[in-house]
Amino acid sequence: MIKNIYVIAEQRKGSLRDITWEAVAAGKKLATDLGAELTCVLLCGKGGLIAEQLAVEVPKVLLVENPVFESTNSEAVISTLKELIKPQGSYLVVMGASNSTLDFAPGLSVALDAALATDCFSLEVKDGRLLASRQIYSYKINSVVSFKNSDRVVLTLRAGSFQFSPAGEAKGTITNEPCPIDESKLRKRFIKYVEAEKGDVDVASADIIVSIGRGIGDEPDLEMFQSLADTMGGVLACSRPIVDKNLLPKYHQVGTSGIEVKPKVYLALGISGAFQHLGGIKGSPLLIAVNKDARAPIFRVANYGIVGDLNEVVPALEEKIKSLKG
Amino acid sequence: MNIIVCMKWIPDTSEADLTVAAGAKDIKKDDLDHDINDWDRFAVEEAVQIKEKVGGKVTVVCVAPEDSEETLRECLARGADEAFQVWSDEMEGGDGYCTASILAKFIKNRDFDLVLTGTLAEDDGAGQVGGMLAAMLDIPSSTLVSKIEIHDKKASFLRELEGGLYESVETDIPCLISVATGLNEPRFVSIRAVRKVASIDIPNMGIEELGMDAGQVGQAGARLVMEEVSLPPEGEGAEIIAGKPEESAARLAEILKEKGALG
Ligand SMILES: Cc1cc2nc3c(=O)[nH]c(=O)nc-3n(C[C@H](O)[C@H](O)[C@H](O)COP(=O)(O)OP(=O)(O)OC[C@H]3O[C@@H](n4cnc5c(N)ncnc54)[C@H](O)[C@@H]3O)c2cc1C
Ligand SMILES: Nc1ncnc2c1ncn2[C@@H]1O[C@H](COP(=O)(O)O)[C@@H](O)[C@H]1O
Numbered sequence: 001m002i003k004n005i006y007v008i009a010e011q012r013k014g015s016l017r018d019i020t021w022e023a024v025a026a027g028k029k030l031a032t033d034l035g036a037e038l039t040c041v042l043l044c045g046k047g048g049l050i051a052e053q054l055a056v057e058v059p060k061v062l063l064v065e066n067p068v069f070e071s072t073n074s075e076a077v078i079s080t081l082k083e084l085i086k087p088q089g090s091y092l093v094v095m096g097a098s099n100s101t102l103d104f105a106p107g108l109s110v111a112l113d114a115a116l117a118t119d120c121f122s123l124e125v126k127d128g129r130l131l132a133s134r135q136i137y138s139y140k141i142n143s144v145v146s147f148k149n150s151d152r153v154v155l156t157l158r159a160g161s162f163q164f165s166p167a168g169e170a171k172g173t174i175t176n177e178p179c180p181i182d183e184s185k186l187r188k189r190f191i192k193y194v195e196a197e198k199g200d201v202d203v204a205s206a207d208i209i210v211s212i213g214r215g216i217g218d219e220p221d222l223e224m225f226q227s228l229a230d231t232m233g234g235v236l237a238c239s240r241p242i243v244d245k246n247l248l249p250k251y252h253q254v255g256t257s258g259i260e261v262k263p264k265v266y267l268a269l270g271i272s273g274a275f276q277h278l279g280g281i282k283g284s285p286l287l288i289a290v291n292k293d294a295r296a297p298i299f300r301v302a303n304y305g306i307v308g309d310l311n312e313v314v315p316a317l318e319e320k321i322k323s324l325k326g
Numbered sequence: 327m328n329i330i331v332c333m334k335w336i337p338d339t340s341e342a343d344l345t346v347a348a349g350a351k352d353i354k355k356d357d358l359d360h361d362i363n364d365w366d367r368f369a370v371e372e373a374v375q376i377k378e379k380v381g382g383k384v385t386v387v388c389v390a391p392e393d394s395e396e397t398l399r400e401c402l403a404r405g406a407d408e409a410f411q412v413w414s415d416e417m418e419g420g421d422g423y424c425t426a427s428i429l430a431k432f433i434k435n436r437d438f439d440l441v442l443t444g445t446l447a448e449d450d451g452a453g454q455v456g457g458m459l460a461a462m463l464d465i466p467s468s469t470l471v472s473k474i475e476i477h478d479k480k481a482s483f484l485r486e487l488e489g490g491l492y493e494s495v496e497t498d499i500p501c502l503i504s505v506a507t508g509l510n511e512p513r514f515v516s517i518r519a520v521r522k523v524a525s526i527d528i529p530n531m532g533i534e535e536l537g538m539d540a541g542q543v544g545q546a547g548a549r550l551v552m553e554e555v556s557l558p559p560e561g562e563g564a565e566i567i568a569g570k571p572e573e574s575a576a577r578l579a580e581i582l583k584e585k586g587a588l589g
Contacts, residue, residue, distance in 0.1 A: 014485075071493060074457075075466050093462050099487050101443070101468045106422075106457025115549035118452050130552065135338040141346075141353055144553040187498040191482070196490035208587065216341075232588060244508030250490070251444035257400070257470075257486050265587040286585055288578065289564060293341055297558070304581060305576045309547040311497065316575035324583050 001128075002151060004189025005031050008081070008095035009042040009054060010072075013193075016050050017094030020158075024057055025164035026123060026157055028095045033125035036092070040172075043080060055172035066179040071190035074104035076181050080110040083180040087287050090151035091131070097156035099257065105156050114152035117145055121161040139274050139297055153279040158257075159279060186319035199251030201235055209263040211254055214276075214312060215270015215291060222247065225269065228318045231325075237261065239271050253279035269310045273298025290314070327382035327476065329440045332429055332459070333401060334363040336449040344557070360413050362397045362580075365444025369505045369540035371512040373442050374405035380476055383407045384435070388519035389417065389428050395528055403515045414532035419545040422450065425460035428543060431536040433463060440481070441502040445469045446565035467502040468495055472509035473501040576577060 007027040010017040010044050024040065031038040039060040042051055053062045062084060068076045085091050093318065096217040097119045097219040101176045109116035122133040122261060130150050136143050146152050203209065210229040212220070229236045243253045271277060273289070273296055281287070289302040290310045299305045306313055337358040339565040347354045362370075372385045378401070386401040386409040388394050398409040412432055417424070429584040433441060453469065460467030470486040479499050484492040486506050531541060540546060567581075582588050 003482060005472040074468065078461070099470055101456075101487075102453050103456070103467075103485070106426075106454040106465060107461040109423075109454075110458050110461035116454055116458075117550065129399055134451070135558075136450050136555070137337070137344060139451065139556050140339060140344055140558075142558050143555045145550045146553050148549055148551055187392050187501070189467070189496045191496055193487075194484060194492040196492065229406075232582075235397065240507065246511065248506075256488050258490060260489065265582065265585070286587055287564075289584075293343075294566075295343060295557075299564045299566070300558065300561055302564035304578065305566045306571075307566060308571050312571035312579060313575045313578075316572040317579055320576045320579035321582065321588060324579055325588060 002034055002036050002090050002092045002153075003089070005034070005036045005038050005092045005094060006085055007038065007051070007058065008093065008101070009040055010096055010098060010100060011044055011047070011050055012100075014045065014050070014070075015054060017096070017098065018224050019098055020165040021057075021166075022159065022162040023096045023157055024054075026162040027218045027321050028058075028094060030094070030123065030125065030130075032164070033212060034092070034128075035160075041081065042086060043069040043077060046232050051174045055170060055174050056168045057166060057170050057172070059170055059172045061174045063174055063296050064177045064179050066181060066183075068091050068181055068183050069184070072100040072103065073186065073188055075188040077104045078107045078111050078181055081108055084177060086112055093154045095156055097158050101156050102297075105154055109154040112154065114150060114154045115147045115220050116147065116154045117147075120155055121158045123155070131301045133307045138272065140295065148180055158275065160275075171265040179316050180259045190287050199249055201252065203235055203252055203254065203261055204259050206261065208232050208238045209261055209265065210234055210267045210269065211237040211239065211271060212269050213239040213271030216242070220247065226313055228314055231321050232267075233264075234263075234265070241278050268298055268302070269314065272296050272299055273301060290300055327376060327380050327440060328350060328436070329382060329442060330378060330433055330438050331366070331369050331373045331383045331384060331386045331387050331401070331406065332441065332443040333364060333388045333397065334364045334389055334444070334449070335360055335390040335397050339449070346555055346557065348588055349555065350554050352555060353548045356414045356491045357588065360393065360394040360397070361448070362400065363444055363450075365505065366372070367512045368507055368509055369442040369444050370401050370404050370406060371510045372505055373440075374490065375487040375510060376440070376474065376483055377396065378462050382439070385410065387429065387432055389413065389425050391470070392451045392530070392537055396427070398528050399520070400515060402517040402526055404513060409498060409528045410530055411530045412503035412532075412536070413530060414543070416533055416540040416546075418434050418542045420543050421548040421550045426455050426462060427547065428536065430458050430462035430530065431457070431538055433459075435500040436517045438553055439499050441465070441500075443502065445504040445506055456502055465500045465502055466497045467504065468497065470504045471507045472506050474503065484527065489529045489552065537538070
């Protein structure tokens with residue numbers, strides 16, 4: 001049986017990232033369901049203040065301070081967590097699924113001799129057994145997995161899936177742990193942060209967004225979409241594959257690794273609705289999807305949908321809008 | 327520079343109507359086309375570009391049944407020098423941990439400087455094999471990588487974080503790099519290029535050649551147990567505007583107007 005649940009806090013540039021609180025919420029629930037003890041681990045350059053933020057929500061915080069943790073250096077993180085956690089013998093390690101944890105969770109699972117389930121959107125303890133739900137096959141199918149050995153498990157959790165409501169009364173202990181890392185021996189080194197180039201179109205503050213995805217095909221008529229956006233008085237945005245193919249610059253990309261948008265209307269053309277894309281759409285815009293696949297995940301979150309070929313729908317839509325605008 | 331690229335052969339589900347197979351442990355795959363995992367096509371291209379710059383050899387390896395041979399041949403046509411297919415029937419039903427163990431066995435006995443993988447496979451959406459493999463090989467690893475530069479015994483590159491932020495990182499070689507999509511433009515594969523590699527032998531290796539036993543692979547070696555797969559609940563979902571394209575488009579325009587959404 002698992003006695004210890006470790007929630008790995010995520011910070012960037014000295015501030016806690018929101019996803020940590022979701023991991024805390026999931027960890028607390030699991031601790032109750034499994035009768036285990038919850039500990040939050042914070043690796044940080046200088047982490048005293050954040051540790052205190054955590055300590056009002058969790059009973060125990062382990063803090064390891066070292067300049068190397070000013071960024072998330074996966075090599076340093078894995079060896080530190082291994083030193084801290086492995087001696088316990090059995091453990092459940094929980095963290096948010098983010099671009100940082102994606103870098104170390106798999107290696108950590110090997111170092112801890114643990115099973116790994118990434119990007120879980122729901123967790124359940126049934127007859128003492130842990131079950132994790134994830135999405136597979138381009139996010140179109142749900143799957144439930146269990147663990148052959150439930151004594152050692154690493155989980156990463158999808159952002160937005162676990163509700164956290166602050167209680168603010170834990171009075172947790174904060175323990176400073178020595179850092180086991182010899183920085184000079186690290187084979188991986190953080191150099192600096194780099195911001196993506198800014199563009200001439202401000203997608204982030206647009207009210208009306210026409211967004212194109214892989215469904216526009218390999219040799220798309222970009223003019224057609226730009227023209228629709230212009231007619232609607234909006235801007236053109238896109239999903240990641242469009243940037244990958246160099247059809248539009250990066251500052252048009254909506255999503256977790258691109259831009260967060262808060263439009264009033266978001267028209268998604270040939271976009272399947274992967275959560276990394278939807279993660280960039282904030283507020284609750286009027287979300288409209290045109291997609292030829294009736295089962296595309298985007299239809300589960302859109303307000304209105306047209307099941308059809310965008311090459312037929314888009315010109316007809318623009319024509320009608322023009323006539324309505326007179 | 328000896329580069330090993332791990333390529334995953336996956337069913338193409340992006341536009342397919344998926345159904346759950348009997349027993350509900352997987353989807354029905356018989357009718358689906360299979361292809362190179364998109365992320366791995368970028369990995370193969372990157373490996374070939376690095377080779378073209380600094381010299382060396384590109385080896386592609388895929389843990390998958392025989393039918394994957396065509397995709398391995400595509401990798402050769404894309405400029406890889408050799409390709410290996412790794413499979414034994416016992417490997418059926420394994421998880422990412424098994425795959426990483428198999429790849430580690432395959433790679434350990436080779437002379438390599440760089441291992442390239444995709445960051446994530448679109449079938450299991452896990453993003454786990456690269457990092458696990460690196461840990462098993464005891465080399466540093468990085469995911470979501472673009473702009474790779476190889477200097478003497480170092481690789482420097484950008485790692486993608488959230489919200490348009492990147493981190494610039496450097497690692498010693500040997501190392502494992504899991505690439506991001508979009509870091510290069512995978513080349514067009516001409517018929518000539520395919521013909522040129524038609525006679526290259528693509529050896530198959532099984533658990534014996536790798537020195538593994540059946541307990542380490544397939545369901546026996548897996549750490550995860552698939553309990554059930556299902557189609558997500560339909561839920562509320564979008565109001566679908568039915569009709570011919572012109573009709574539904576016209577109706578949509580009206581809805582936009584009603585909602586005051588026409589600028
Ligand atoms: C760490 C990480 C970060 C990521 N960050 C982002 C991000 O910031 N932004 C982002 O967008 N993605 C991001 N992704 C990628 C994301 O997971 C998806 O792969 C991506 O969003 C898919 O883009 P898409 O919907 O355009 O393409 P697909 O998923 O391929 O969907 C194309 C859709 O077009 C439809 N279609 C095809 N032809 C037509 C037609 N003629 N008419 C109408 N419809 C058609 C298809 O039915 C399909 O639903 C990230 C992934 C990872 C792992
Ligand atoms: N069966 C496999 N054969 C070869 N490489 C694989 C295999 N499975 C995963 N990989 C590699 O690991 C990456 C991540 O896959 P995954 O962990 O399944 O999301 C892929 O992009 C491949 O580069």
